[in-house]
Amino acid sequence: MKGLGLSELKPTVLKIGGSVITDKGEELKVRMQAMNRLAEEIRDAGVQNLVVVHGGGSFGHPLAQKYAIREGFKEKVNRVGFSETHHVMTVLNGLFMDALIWRNVPAVSITPSSCIITKNGRIQCFEDAPLRMLLKMGFLPVLYGDAVLDKELGFTILSGDQLVSVLATMFNAERIIIGVDVDGLYDADPKVDKNAKMFKHLTLDELKELQSKLDKSKTYDVTGGMFGKIVELLPATKHGIPVIIVNAAKPGYVQKVLEGKKVKSTLVEKE
């Protein structure tokens, strides 16, 4: 247990999008079947040195929006709102932990707000000693997007995507796998545009070119929010960590990617 640097472990960081494990159409509605299936895929892939991060979906997002948690502490009413937003995230996380542990996966959740403080929304302090120990001991640490304390704003929302990027860079991850509810990164939103084309492979340069194109239509993210996620992951990509975007709503896809097998996906690499 001693003397082993985490950079030697080169963990895989797997993000499970909130839209995969919850139904975004209805508040506090979990997709238990998807959660159970993903727990099985994670168990069956048997990847060593894995860190899982999940999103908030219909648990965290509606409350965060209702109480404007991202904007910070303003009045007493949004103080209870912060409590509530964090609490529902622990409930969603608890359901996922249940699915994993029930299947004999030695998973341990790490509560972001208990060990991370942000400054203007960006991670500033991260007490990662428990996370490092868990990985070294062969546990599966699970984190999630959370309502966290912020040195400037009082509190704010820490997205699962920022967490993934920072974790991967801190721990010199081997790869980042982003499990979402579409097949990859498209040039338009595949849920509304039937002609949307999926990218199979993108380099940093190609991504920057794409970004300048997308920036022309600044009012909204034409890729259905996917491009925003990728931008959050750019620091990790620059660090040389490949990012694989895969459909986690389709059975077996996450497991295959974890096992290093090829499935329909978008691969983003430094060059």
Place this chain on the structure above:
Amino acid sequence: MKGLGLSELKPTVLKIGGSVITDKGEELKVRMQAMNRLAEEIRDAGVQNLVVVHGGGSFGHPLAQKYAIREGFKEKVNRVGFSETHHVMTVLNGLFMDALIWRNVPAVSITPSSCIITKNGRIQCFEDAPLRMLLKMGFLPVLYGDAVLDKELGFTILSGDQLVSVLATMFNAERIIIGVDVDGLYDADPKVDKNAKMFKHLTLDELKELQSKLDKSKTYDVTGGMFGKIVELLPATKHGIPVIIVNAAKPGYVQKVLEGKKVKSTLVEKE
């Protein structure tokens, strides 16, 4: 929010025993009515600068025992046991958080295993920045006895009582309130011995005298486990922090003590 030391806040640390909020006679059985009542008492007392710590009762204890978590990491099977023990504690904590937040208390749980590492069972690292910020912002931080990582043992059990003592000393607490399922500290177990006499007031010297008497019957704790709790709190008492032991199973007692009113209880003071 800035520049205010926590020693100026002088928080009250309230421990709620696992035997109060769970039924120790049945595994994973919560006493929801007691939990709801205590949430109301905490809300109605309206104490500023309060930290709550709760025990594990029939959630944490049976699993911790089954997998011998206190003895540390031994084999793969007790690794999943660690996951399970921590997980059920988060479930119990979640029920309590629900009871508090539902009643508009701005409570935020702090996961001990996410910010504390022990060494041979004693707290060695404690990243307390989130806890400090929560208190300064007027939140009610809630912690609990937990399965935590340990630098020597791999992992172990951190009791709520050790947590209370360390928190109170770190934060120079005004007082410690220990809510249990009996009226105070007795010279024998009041649940089995009808002639057991309750102490109303004890100084450190009197406590030491009592300890030497109790040590003569070393095989078990004749006070029904209560004396062991008090010994854990001795460092805080030596620090000058008064400890009030009160019956949290009796409606209104915790609220009255929080409000500074007199109820049947045992007061332990330095001198």
